[in-house]
Amino acid sequence: MSGSWPVAELDPVRRLHVLASAISGAAVASRVISAPFEQVWQVAGDLERGLGTFEPDMRSVRVEQTESGLVAHARSRYGFRARFEVDLRPGWVWMQSRFLLIGLAAVPVAGGTLFAATGGVRVPGRAGLVPLLVRRANERALDRLAARFS
Amino acid sequence: MNELVRAAQRGDTMAMNELLDLLTPYVTRICGPIALADGPDAAQEALIAIFKGLRGLREPAALYGWARAIAVREAVRVARRSRHTVEFEDDLPSPTDLEQAADIRDLLARLSPEHRAVLMLRDVEGLDERAAAELLKVPVGTVKSRLFRARDNFRKAWSS
Numbered sequence: 001m002s003g004s005w006p007v008a009e010l011d012p013v014r015r016l017h018v019l020a021s022a023i024s025g026a027a028v029a030s031r032v033i034s035a036p037f038e039q040v041w042q043v044a045g046d047l048e049r050g051l052g053t054f055e056p057d058m059r060s061v062r063v064e065q066t067e068s069g070l071v072a073h074a075r076s077r078y079g080f081r082a083r084f085e086v087d088l089r090p091g092w093v094w095m096q097s098r099f100l101l102i103g104l105a106a107v108p109v110a111g112g113t114l115f116a117a118t119g120g121v122r123v124p125g126r127a128g129l130v131p132l133l134v135r136r137a138n139e140r141a142l143d144r145l146a147a148r149f150s
Numbered sequence: 151m152n153e154l155v156r157a158a159q160r161g162d163t164m165a166m167n168e169l170l171d172l173l174t175p176y177v178t179r180i181c182g183p184i185a186l187a188d189g190p191d192a193a194q195e196a197l198i199a200i201f202k203g204l205r206g207l208r209e210p211a212a213l214y215g216w217a218r219a220i221a222v223r224e225a226v227r228v229a230r231r232s233r234h235t236v237e238f239e240d241d242l243p244s245p246t247d248l249e250q251a252a253d254i255r256d257l258l259a260r261l262s263p264e265h266r267a268v269l270m271l272r273d274v275e276g277l278d279e280r281a282a283a284e285l286l287k288v289p290v291g292t293v294k295s296r297l298f299r300a301r302d303n304f305r306k307a308w309s310s
Binding site: 010 | 158160163178183189190192193197201
């Protein structure tokens with residue numbers, strides 16, 4: 001065949017909207033950050049040194065490669081500990097602990113980087129988040145991240 | 151894969167993430183030829199419909215067939231929403247036409263979304279006419295006519 005069939009693209013930000021749509025109570029915050037994707041992702045994709053600078057309540061994070069995949073041990077400002085399963089790749093972070101969920105996605109766009117965030121406190125036993133303040137929490141995370149590049 | 155679907159249905163978002171990895175290439179391959187420039191919107195909306203409906207899927211082994219029907223439906227719907235001029239409503243290219251086409255995208259753009267769906271199901275998914283008709287919820291005769299009518303006219307138009 002001399003031509004090839006067109007294939008649709010699903011970028012990481014669209015991917016985040018897909019997963020969030022299937023999680024009750026989840027909200028996606030997004031905005032364009034005025035910095036190149038590489039610079040933004042250098043911060044957002046660095047779970048140990050970058051994530052805590054903009055995600056609320058993340059005081060320290062230690063990442064460990066295990067046989068079953070990447071694991072992050074996090075401690076909040078209030079001393080709570082969480083063990084996250086992690087999927088980390090360029091433009092994409094998906095982290096789930098027993099009680100928490102964090103999803104981040106980024107794609108290069110004209111004028112900088114489109115960045116999206118979702119997450120919150122999980123409802124046990126189903127794909128759901130406690131809907132309290134999730135939108136504001138994700139907006140605050142983006143405020144902090146954007147401030148690093150302003 | 152059955153266990154992965156079950157885990158996703160139970161609300162394990164890591165399993166949902168992994169399942170999305172499996173389904174994305176399949177859904178984007180279906181949505182691309184039908185929705186063309188609207189392919190990313192179609193793929194996103196199809197996957198949203200799939201994941202929203204996942205808990206209702208009783209038999210995990212039926213995942214791909216179920217997802218295919220949703221993807222085709224969403225791709226046609228999204229393509230119709232922003233549909234532009236369609237020149238050849240009833241003329242579908244044969245596999246030979248497609249092999250000779252330098253740009254399949256350009257050729258597909260001359261067809262309606264419904265015709266692109268029939269073509270994709272035949273040439274990408276390898277479905278026979280009966281299976282395609284069942285999936286599209288149209289009579290087999292309609293699929294046949296969409297596939298075979300006025301092929302000569304299409305060739306003339308394509309080569310002009």
